[in-house]
Amino acid sequence: MTTERVLEKRQFGHRARLALTPTQVRLMDDQAHAARAMWNQLHDLWTMTPRCQRSLTRMDQALRQARKEVDWYAVLPAQAAQAVLKTYFQAWRNCWGGRAEEPTFKARIRSVMSVDIPQGRDLQIKRVHRRWGVVNIPRVGRVRFRWTKDLPVGKRADKDNRITGARLVKDALGWHIAFRVQSLQPAPEPHGGGQVGIDAGVNLPLALSDGNHQDHGRPPRLPDGTADRDKWLNPDEKAKLLRLEQRAAHRKSFRKPKDRGSNRLRNTYDQIKQLRARATRRAVDWQHRTTTNLARTYGTIVVEQLNITNMVKSARGTTDNPGTNVAQKSGLNRSINQEAWGRTVTMLTYKTARHGGTLHKVPAPNTSLRCSACGFITPGSREGQATFVCKNPDCGWQGNADHNAARNVLHLYRMGHALIPAAGRAVVRRTRGVKPTAAR
Known part of the structure; x- marks a missing residue:
C-alpha cells in the first residue's frame, strides 16, 4: 500500500x-x-x-x-x-x-x-x-x-x-x-504538544502561562534603578566599554566643528562597535535557543499583537506641551528595544511552522490589567512592574504580573479571540512513497 x-x-x-x-x-x-x-x-x-x-x-x-x-x-x-x-x-x-x-x-x-x-x-x-x-x-x-x-x-x-x-x-x-x-x-506532521500563552516583558523576558518562564538571567536595571543597556556584557567588558567611551569623549573634545575625526578617534569608535556587536550576538543566540525549545515543546503558541513602534515613542513632547517622566520613559524604551520582541515573534513564526505547530496572535489591550483567575479589571491590582494582586474581594489572586498576562493571552485564544494565524508559506510537492514520520 x-x-x-x-x-x-x-x-x-x-x-x-x-x-x-x-x-x-x-x-x-x-x-x-x-x-x-x-x-x-x-x-x-x-x-x-x-x-x-x-x-x-x-x-x-x-x-x-x-x-x-x-x-x-x-x-x-x-x-x-x-x-x-x-x-x-x-x-x-x-x-x-x-x-x-x-x-x-x-x-x-x-x-x-x-x-x-x-x-x-x-x-x-x-x-x-x-x-x-x-x-x-x-x-x-x-x-x-x-x-x-x-x-x-x-x-x-x-x-x-x-x-x-x-x-x-x-x-x-x-x-x-x-x-x-x-x-x-x-512536511512535518501536526505537533502533538500543548497550548501555551506567552507575554513578553522587561523584568521577565518571556513569561509562559504554564509557569515555565524563560529568563536569560540578566537584570534589566542597575542597582540605582537606571536601565542597563550593556547587560549582555560581562563585568570586564563593561569596564572596558566605559574606558573606551570616556576616551572617545576626551578625543572628541579636541575636534573642531565640521572637522573630520582623527584616526585614533575612529579606532576607539571601532572598538566600541565591536563590544556592542558582541552583546547583540549573545542576545540573538539566546533568542534562537529559546524559540527553538518552545517550538519543539508546544504545538500551539499564542502571543500578543503588539505595536512596538507606538510603545517606544518618546515622551518628551513639545515646547508648548512638554512631557512628564521623560527619563523613566526613555529607560523603558531602551529596555524594550533591547529585548527585541518583534524578532522573537518572527523566530517563533517560522520555527513553529517548521515543527508542525501554529502561532496565533490575540489583541493586547488589558491583558496585563485583567485578573486571570476571576476575569475582572479592578483598579490598583497592578502593583508596580512585577506584582499583580487582585483587589476583587471574592478573588484575591496574586502572583507575577507577566505570568498573569500570559494566562490572559492563552484564555483569549481559547475564547476565540485569535487573529489571523501567522503561518509561513511553503511550496508543496507530492510524490508517492511511505508517509514519513514527524520531523521535530
Missing part, C-alpha cells in the same frame, strides 16, 4: 564567519564601496529622470555605461552590479506596495557594507576540515569560513537541495557570508 508523501520546499539562510587576509579584506571593502556608490548613482538618476521615462531598461543601460567609463567600478563583478539594480527596483516595489519606505541615499558611515553573489555555482564550496570550509568569492579568490552547519554541497547537492546564492556582509566584528539555501524536506 502506497501513500502520498508530502514534501515542502524550504528556503533559509545560514551565516558564517570568514577568515580573510588583509589583502582580501581590502578587495572586499572596495567591492562594497563600489556597490554603495552604484546604488547612489542609480538613485540620483531615478530621481532626476521624469516619471514617464523611468524604466528598468534605461537604468540598466546607464549602469553598463557607467561601468565602462568609471574605472573603479570594475572591481565589482558584473553579476553583483546587476544585483544592485534588481535590489534597488525591489525597494521601490516594496515602497509602492506599502511594505517599506522610499529608497534613500546610502551614506558611507551609516550604511551596511554588503555585496551580493547571485549565482550559487560561482561559490564552489568545499569542506576541507571539521571546522572549516572554503568558498570562492569572485574577484577575491578562495576564502576560508567557519563550518558550523551541514550545507548541500558536492554530492549532496541536487536540483532541490542546493545553495542558490550568497551575500557578503560586514559588521563591527568583520566580514561574514550569508548563504541562501534551498532544500526539499518532508
Whole structure:
C-alpha cells in the first residue's frame, strides 16, 4: 500500500564567519564601496529622470555605461552590479506596495557594507576540515569560513537541495557570508504538544502561562534603578566599554566643528562597535535557543499583537506641551528595544511552522490589567512592574504580573479571540512513497 508523501520546499539562510587576509579584506571593502556608490548613482538618476521615462531598461543601460567609463567600478563583478539594480527596483516595489519606505541615499558611515553573489555555482564550496570550509568569492579568490552547519554541497547537492546564492556582509566584528539555501524536506506532521500563552516583558523576558518562564538571567536595571543597556556584557567588558567611551569623549573634545575625526578617534569608535556587536550576538543566540525549545515543546503558541513602534515613542513632547517622566520613559524604551520582541515573534513564526505547530496572535489591550483567575479589571491590582494582586474581594489572586498576562493571552485564544494565524508559506510537492514520520 502506497501513500502520498508530502514534501515542502524550504528556503533559509545560514551565516558564517570568514577568515580573510588583509589583502582580501581590502578587495572586499572596495567591492562594497563600489556597490554603495552604484546604488547612489542609480538613485540620483531615478530621481532626476521624469516619471514617464523611468524604466528598468534605461537604468540598466546607464549602469553598463557607467561601468565602462568609471574605472573603479570594475572591481565589482558584473553579476553583483546587476544585483544592485534588481535590489534597488525591489525597494521601490516594496515602497509602492506599502511594505517599506522610499529608497534613500546610502551614506558611507551609516550604511551596511554588503555585496551580493547571485549565482550559487560561482561559490564552489568545499569542506576541507571539521571546522572549516572554503568558498570562492569572485574577484577575491578562495576564502576560508567557519563550518558550523551541514550545507548541500558536492554530492549532496541536487536540483532541490542546493545553495542558490550568497551575500557578503560586514559588521563591527568583520566580514561574514550569508548563504541562501534551498532544500526539499518532508512536511512535518501536526505537533502533538500543548497550548501555551506567552507575554513578553522587561523584568521577565518571556513569561509562559504554564509557569515555565524563560529568563536569560540578566537584570534589566542597575542597582540605582537606571536601565542597563550593556547587560549582555560581562563585568570586564563593561569596564572596558566605559574606558573606551570616556576616551572617545576626551578625543572628541579636541575636534573642531565640521572637522573630520582623527584616526585614533575612529579606532576607539571601532572598538566600541565591536563590544556592542558582541552583546547583540549573545542576545540573538539566546533568542534562537529559546524559540527553538518552545517550538519543539508546544504545538500551539499564542502571543500578543503588539505595536512596538507606538510603545517606544518618546515622551518628551513639545515646547508648548512638554512631557512628564521623560527619563523613566526613555529607560523603558531602551529596555524594550533591547529585548527585541518583534524578532522573537518572527523566530517563533517560522520555527513553529517548521515543527508542525501554529502561532496565533490575540489583541493586547488589558491583558496585563485583567485578573486571570476571576476575569475582572479592578483598579490598583497592578502593583508596580512585577506584582499583580487582585483587589476583587471574592478573588484575591496574586502572583507575577507577566505570568498573569500570559494566562490572559492563552484564555483569549481559547475564547476565540485569535487573529489571523501567522503561518509561513511553503511550496508543496507530492510524490508517492511511505508517509514519513514527524520531523521535530
